[in-house]
Amino acid sequence: MAPLTATVLALFVLLSSTLADVPQAEAPELSDIGLFSKEADNRIHVLVRRTAGRRSYDMYHGTSEQAAASIIKTGFRPSADGMLGRGVYASRDLRKAQGYPGNLSPADRIILKVKVYVGKVKKIDSVNHPLRRTWHVHGYDTAWVPPNSPQWISPLTENCVWDPNRVKIMEVFQGPAAAVGRLKSLLNSMKAGHCQPWLLC
Template identity: 60%
Template sequence: MYQWAEDDFVLPPGVVRLGASQPVNGQTYVMYHGTTRQTAKSIQASGFRPSEDGMLGRGVYLSRDLEKASRYPLDCPESDRAVVRVKVNVGKVKAIDRQRHPLQKTWHDQGYDTAWVPPNCGMVPSGLEEDCVWDPDRIQILGTVKPRPLQPSGGCGAYGYK
């Protein structure tokens, strides 16, 4: 069992953490991208390359929810995963809130910079939000979050209370 927790860090000026509402056009948010440790090193060295396709089409898949990102890649042991923490100016945002939405894969062609899947809308089995950013230049890498083995309960410290 692992715990996904960030070290305490100060948000960069003008950056917002996860909220329950739709990302606001032009706002900058902290987001997360789940991947393998090896790929996280490559991303830090060379930046993001957009996926050619996916649920929302081409783009870089992120979430403002660390829990969501920490589940990826699904077929990888948790101990080999890492989450790249980034800040993103979302630009113009389009909510894609149902399967077969008319702009599900063509949102960028309509002038949007980011597609946002709201939590619990039926698009994602986990019920957690997802974002797809078209242009990787909107993304600035802040660091990496790695899983920590859970400590047995019974002591004091950062992992639990007694």
């Protein structure tokens, strides 16, 4: 039993130090990890899930000033629908976030920088993917469109996160100077008080 415990501990340390730095394109799907004996598998599976649950990426979310203020005050609300279904949309590519919301002039858009704890990720690389809108039903926390997917509408990467609690506001990153000033002041006052779960304090 002692050698097994030492093996599990060593694997946990290894996973902790590597998974946090794994590019999203190479992030393993947890259901595909089956490299261990049945005796060790349950412990390893739990450790891998815990490690992956902490895996995070800095991303960007494009919105309006009014919506950004609401997000800062009360957290994200999932979009009712979108290319990947219901969820909170964000991208590791700033250019993707800069295109939203589509009904606003680019000069009026606000970009929030967020920390996303992706959990279990499903790659959706085609508009015809069978899980494109139902990935969450199959146990995934985040849907991810890789950059330059050959059968996707946009060449830019995007993510849809089912649980808004996985998305934490880091900063007001970009937008009109006056709007950014107002939003930064609001964010700082929110962080100065009791730090809310949707803020990265």
